[in-house]
Amino acid sequence: MNHSPEPEPFRLLAGAATSPVILHVPHSSRVIPESVRTGIVLDDRALDLELDHITDSHTADIAAAAAARASVTPWQFVNGLSRLVVDPERFPDEREEMLAVGMGAVYTRTTHRERLRPDGFDGRPLIERWFHPYAEAMTRAVEDRLEAVGRAVVVDVHSYPTQALPYELHGDGSRPPICLGTDRFHTPAGLLAAAEKAFAGFGGTGLDSPFAGTYVPLEHYGRDARVGALMIEIRRDVYMTEPGGPAGAGLDALAAALAELVDAVGREG
DSSP: OEEESSOOOEEEEOOOTTOOEEEEEOSOOOEEEHHHHTTOOSOHHHHHHHHHHHSOTTHHHHHHHHHHHSSSOOEEEEEOSOTTTOOTTSOSSTTOGGGGGTBSSSBOBOTTSOBSSOTTOOOHHHIIIIIHHHHHHHHHHHHHHHHHHSOEEEEEEEEEOSSOOTTOTTTTSOOOSEEEEOOTTTOOHHHHHHHHHHTGGGSOEEESSSSOOOOOOTTTTTTOTTEEEEEEEEEGGGTBOTTTOOBOTHHHHHHHHHHHHHHHHHHHO
């Protein structure tokens, strides 16, 4: 793990002025500020193991390599902090179904449903300090694409373990090499078809299992059809040694597929 007193919470890496695409990488970091580490009850060894399980390792590398390959460079929004600080993709209130297993916007339980933070932990300061600024910056990034090119397409880059972990609410479903998470309002048929074509070479794609949905800023969610969204969930054995080991040859192939998707989305405009 990487402890830092004042880490960079997120980065927006500029793409081409004409690109509508934002590659969103929310779960790739292992960085935990010292002020947050003190509120976690795990010892360093147990925390390292938890980070192995919960981190979408190397997904920032996949996004960066795809951006470098794409004909028109997409934008990248990359979380600089571990999701154990806050998870920017959770609802920050009672709408979040993962609260049932202690994994709302601020996690209180681990991937194995063990205690991560003390009972009665107040996560509101973490929401104020880390969650809201992230959401506001992502909203601005989307609005900038809408202003510049009239549309925005948020492509989430995630990974998930080959074997279901105890925290998963829907872990008994199919676990394809590539899971495509969709939203009825924000995932148009053309975007989904382009993803299925781009990722066809990895042994199969599936829809919304074991993880479903997409990330769209709440100000636009369900309201603005100019914002498209798709989640790419990569089964980790496709490209890395589990649970938290090095990447393998699959990373380059995945980057090429993601670049193909980026280019296809760019041509739609």
